[in-house]
Amino acid sequence: MASTAAVPFWRSAGMTYISYSNICASLVRNCLKEPYKSEAISREKVHFSVSKWADGKPQKPSNFLSFSIVSIFDFVDLGFGCFRHAIIDDYNF
């Protein structure tokens, strides 16, 4: 009964399986040939806008943004120490 079971290198570095899987998928998409590459990138685009909350009220929402899933984690840093996790309030489609 080992609580020291072998973990994959990405989990010991603090990454979750979903981030790992999304990173792999976006790397593969980057290596596609042209018409397929732009189809794949536009298929995976997510449109969102972020609003920070203070005192139980939402502040002004940011402008309408659209990014692919992986870069959302890089872009949104809410400064709470939740490294690489984004809290997205609404999707504008």
Add this chain to the structure above:
Amino acid sequence: MFRQVAHRLLARSTTNSSACAAAIVRRPYATEVSSDVSAGDSTFVEAWRKVAPNIDPPKTPIQFMEPRPPTPSALPSKLTVNFVLPYAAELSKAEVDMVIVPATTGQMGILPGHVPTIAELKPGLLSVHEGNDVKKYFISSGFAFVHSNSYADILAVEAVPLDRIDPAQVQKGLSEFTQKLNSASTDLDKAEAQIGVDVHSALNSALTG
């Protein structure tokens, strides 16, 4: 904490252990539950008939679902594969002879009658063998489930046929990430660079191998 887990596992399999049987009710495994629910849940139907004998009992949700295909007693000759992506079903109930999936523990061949397995997939080559045709896809990551009735469900996030991959990009990516791996400082950067190197070298060997 672990002693309790072992205790419960033992209790699940032994039916005559007196102390455990009283405390823990053994629940049936999913494959043991009868999949014939076309007549509806019998206790519900009886209770309904007592209250409203002249009205047909309504159908319950489980009756609308297709029952799980039963486990045949003889070895089936073909494997039924459901190969799905988040946005499309690449293969839906396709009858094939064999599939080779890139599991984290190595390339795994799945034939009809394979033992039920759950395998996590790593970036690599998936090949579907049907007679003399082999269809190859590069999978980014995902899972493969093999069931006892020779159904295989392969779930991948991104799967591309090999001719859609650009070899120049692959080489570029490989050299870029090898460089990042050497210059990485934090654990997370190292992990990301390592993932990049893994994916690109898998792409490379898929294209050349």
